[in-house]
Amino acid sequence: MKASKEFAETGSNRFEAIVREKGVPCLSIVLDMPASPRPGKHHGELLRKAMKKAATLLDRSDASGDQKKKMLDKLSAAVANLDLFTKSPGIGMFISPSLSETVYFPFAVEEIIKVADSFETRDLYYQMQFRKPYYVLVLTKKSVHLFHSEADSLKEIRDGNLPLEYAEEYEYARTSRGTSYGYSLKNFEKDKSVVSEIRIKSLFKDVDTYLAPYFHDSDQQLILSGTSRMVSDFQSVTKLESHIIGSVPGSAIGNHFQHLAREVWALCQNFRKQQIRQLIRKADDLGIGYKAIGLRDVWKAANEGKGHVLLVEKELQTRAYLAGDQLYLRPPKGRYTILPDAVENIIELVHEKNGKVLFVPGNQLKKFEGMVLMFRYKN
Secondary structure, three states, rough: OHHHHHHHHHHHHHHHHHHOOOOEEEEEEEEOOOOOOHHHHHHHHHHHHHHHHHHHHHOOOOOHHHHHHHHHHHHHHHHHHOOOOOOOEEEEEEEOOOEEEEEOOOOOOOOEEEEEEEEEOHHHHHHHHHHHOOOEEEEEEOEEEEEEEEEEEEOOOOOOOOEEEOOOOOOOOOOOOHHHHHHHHHHHHHHHHHHHHHHHHHHHHHHHHHHHHHHHHOOOOEEEEHHHHHHHHHHHOOOOHEEEEEEEOHHHHHHHHHHHHHHHHHHHHHHHHHHHHHHHHHHHHOHHHHEEHHHHHHHHHHOOOOEEEEEEEEEOOOEEEOOOEEEEOOOOOOEEEEEEOHHHHHHHHHHHOOOEEEEEOOOOOOOOOOEEEEOOOOO
16 A cells, blocks of 8 residues: 555645745746657757856846756756656746745746746646546456556556456356256256356455555546456446446456556546536536636735636736736836736646646637636625
8 A cells, every 4th residue: 555655645745845835936947848759869959058147047036046957956956867758748946945846847838947936836737637647447357457547658556465366267148058967968068157256246346345445535546357247247346436427348457457548538538528517517507606707806815815627728827017916917006016827827826736737729718708716605
């Protein structure tokens, strides 16, 4: 169990470390890494240009001489350790005097190179949504396997209980001839089949018990893989039905492992797209007292800690002006602070106050002015 938990929490811990780094010089480098017939040379050139620009921005920043040196040293080390032949569409390097993290993005990104008092985090939030872990339970005729999954990457869990192997094959009645001997044989095979099914269901109950510790959160997801009969038998005994989001046919292990990875990831993506559509419909149906719409109202509600779920268009960016606790879309009279991207500030606010942030592609939130915040309770 321990190894699995560490695997599940690594990405989340790195994410939290990056988004919580504030009030110190923070260098963010987000680069598009397009496919190329000569990726080593092409990506190397992109990185050299990025390093040169980053060094110039650091030199012009308010960071101390010691901070600048530490950050440049960390940047050089990070670049030296990069995989120039990566097939990831984008990379991110996040560097401060005390932190250095490199992230490979499984989606296209827009180039960002900046030094500020916090990191550029939008792609990181989307990464967490995109790569949200899930589990895959593979039911074969002689064994049961559990995998922890992120996107199309699978890692088998070995915790002392799983994988589970059993000696008796998963058998069912065979057809037989209509003779008296055949009739007896048919009954024998039928009895054997019934006993086998009873044993399998008993075994699946044990498997269900072994799975329970992995599903303590209500939003953790499980995909089943196996024959339709095996999947049906497991579903008939499991107490984790609310976590199951679908199944894929077959029980691909060994040579078909990559096929399984692609199949379950495609199913997971479709399910999550459907979830987003359902949430948009829910937001549309909610009354005024249960949601905030648009930048200024969402800002106010987020500051008050009302946010339960924020839906925001992924590409939405808005410059705004903060005077006291009031947000303006145009410079107000008197003193104010410029927020280069108030949307990112709202995203961080909702996250810090334990709300959930979900990005929506395209302009599906046009009726909500690009964002809608659903409340924990009626306003």
